[in-house]
Amino acid sequence: MKTVEVHLGYFKKGDDLAFCVGEIGNNAEAILEHSNMLMIASWQLSEIYKILQGKEIDICADTHYIAIECDDESAQQLVDKDLAEFPEDWDEDDE
Secondary structure, eight states: OEEEEOOOSOSOHHHHHHHHHHHHOSSHHHHHHHHHHHHHHHHHHHHHHHHHTTSOOEEEEETTEEEEEEOHHHHHHHHHTTSOBOOTTOOGGGO
């Protein structure tokens, strides 16, 4: 079993929209950009589901952190597809 970290492209709804307003301007295009951020995160989670469905996993989720412990092959698939990362302090000798 290996642990991967999942980084989604959003932080907090108000902060994320404020970022879009700052980048694009105070207009409807900022709302569309915020929508795109959420759609990308939704796609990422759907792809993670496709790899992990039916497998034994352990999810650790907190305010700003998501980690998933899963079999080695699935963890590597998630990393190879840029859906997750091995933790920075991860070392193969730890497994």
